[in-house]
Amino acid sequence: MYPDTRQTIYMGINFITSPEPIVDKRSHITFQQSLLTHGVDFDRAEQPERQIVVVREAPTRLLVKVVSTPSIGQLLVVSEDPRADLDLELFSRNVEATVAAFEATWPARNRQLIRSDATFRDLFETSAEHAFQELWEVRLHQPADSLAVLGRPVLGGGLRFVMPAQSNEADPVQIEVKIESFLQDSKKIFVETQFVWSQSAPPAVPLNGEQRLKQVDAYIGNTVIPFITGEDR
Numbered sequence: 001m002y003p004d005t006r007q008t009i010y011m012g013i014n015f016i017t018s019p020e021p022i023v024d025k026r027s028h029i030t031f032q033q034s035l036l037t038h039g040v041d042f043d044r045a046e047q048p049e050r051q052i053v054v055v056r057e058a059p060t061r062l063l064v065k066v067v068s069t070p071s072i073g074q075l076l077v078v079s080e081d082p083r084a085d086l087d088l089e090l091f092s093r094n095v096e097a098t099v100a101a102f103e104a105t106w107p108a109r110n111r112q113l114i115r116s117d118a119t120f121r122d123l124f125e126t127s128a129e130h131a132f133q134e135l136w137e138v139r140l141h142q143p144a145d146s147l148a149v150l151g152r153p154v155l156g157g158g159l160r161f162v163m164p165a166q167s168n169e170a171d172p173v174q175i176e177v178k179i180e181s182f183l184q185d186s187k188k189i190f191v192e193t194q195f196v197w198s199q200s201a202p203p204a205v206p207l208n209g210e211q212r213l214k215q216v217d218a219y220i221g222n223t224v225i226p227f228i229t230g231e232d233r
Contacts, residue, residue, distance in 0.1 A: 001134060001189055002125045003225045008086045010121035012078040013095055015207050016114045020073040021066060021106040023050050031066065034101035040064070040094055060084055064098055072114060075102050077209070088217055095209040113201040118216050119194040123182055124228075131181035131189045132157050139230060156181040158190075165198070173197050173215075177224055189228065193220050 021027065028047050035042060035054060042056040042064070050069065056062040060081050067074040077095050079086050103111075128134040132154060136142050147154050158180020165172035174196040182190040195216050225231075 001225075001228050002127070003229060005123075005125035006085075006225075007123045008088070008120060009082045009084070009123060010078070010080045010119065011086055011088070011091045011213065012076070012080075013116070013118045013209050013213060014077075015075045015099075015116045015209075016072055017075065017207075018072050018112050018114055019108060019110075020068045020071060021102070023047075023052055023066065023068040027105055028052050031101060031105040034104045035064070035098065038097040038101045038104075040097045040101065060086060060090070062094060066102065073106075075099070075207075088213065092210040092213050095213065099207050099209055110203045112203045113205060113207055115196070115198050115200070116207070116212065117194060117196040118212050119192065120216055120220060122191045122193075122220065123185075124189045124191065126187055126189055128187070130186045132186075135159065135179065135181065135189070135228075139228060156183045156186070171197055172199050175219070179224075179228060191220070191224060191228070193224060195219075 025047075028045070031052055032042075032045050032054065040056075040062075042054045042062070043058075044055050046053040046055075050067065052064075052066040054064040060079055063076070063078040063080070065074070065076040067076075075098070077098050079091050079094070126134045128138070133144070135158060136147070137144055158178060160179075161175075161177045163175045163177075165174045176192075176194045176196070178190075178192040180190050182188040193216055195212065197212070
C-alpha cells in the first residue's frame, strides 16, 4: 500500500445532546439564517417531521441534519464525495460553524453531550493486482493458494477490529477499524475508522468537534496506516 495516496472520501461527526431542540417552522428558518451568518452556505433545506436537513452540493457535498426526539437531540454533519479528496481543515471549520449555528438557534445553558461519534473513510492505492491479495499475502503472510478451500475466486475481503474504551482515558473512546479491498476498484484498499465517545459530558462542556476529528485523523496516520504497511513491526 502507498500511504501517500490517501484519499478521504467521507468525513462525518455526530452529536447526541440533551435537552432536545424544538424543531418547528420558526427554528427551521432561524437555523438556516444562523448557518449563513456563521459562513455555512447551502443549496437547499428540507423539514421532515421533527427534523431539519440542509444540503450543499459544491464545492464539496455537505449534509447537516438536526433531529428532535423526546428528551434528546441529534446534530449530524457529513461530507461525502467519492470523486474528491476531502479537506480536514475545511470540514472542521464547517463543523465548528454548524455547532455555533446550532447553539445560537437553540441556546441552552444546561445542554449536555450524551454521546458522539466520528467516522473517516479513506482509499489507498496498492502495488498488487488486487488489494485483497496485498492484505492476505503481504500483511497477513498467508499463501495465495490457501483460499482455494473456499471453492471459488475471492472478489474481496478484509479485516475488522473493535477496540473497547479504556477506563484510564480522559475521554473514553471505542474504536472500530475496517480494512478491506474496495469492491468498486480492486486495486484500492478501503479503510473505515470510527471513534465512539459514549460517556456523557457534564453540562455546558463544549462539543469539541474539531478536536474529535483531529483525534481520529491522527490515529489513522499514526496507527492504522503503519499497521497496514507493516511498519509497526
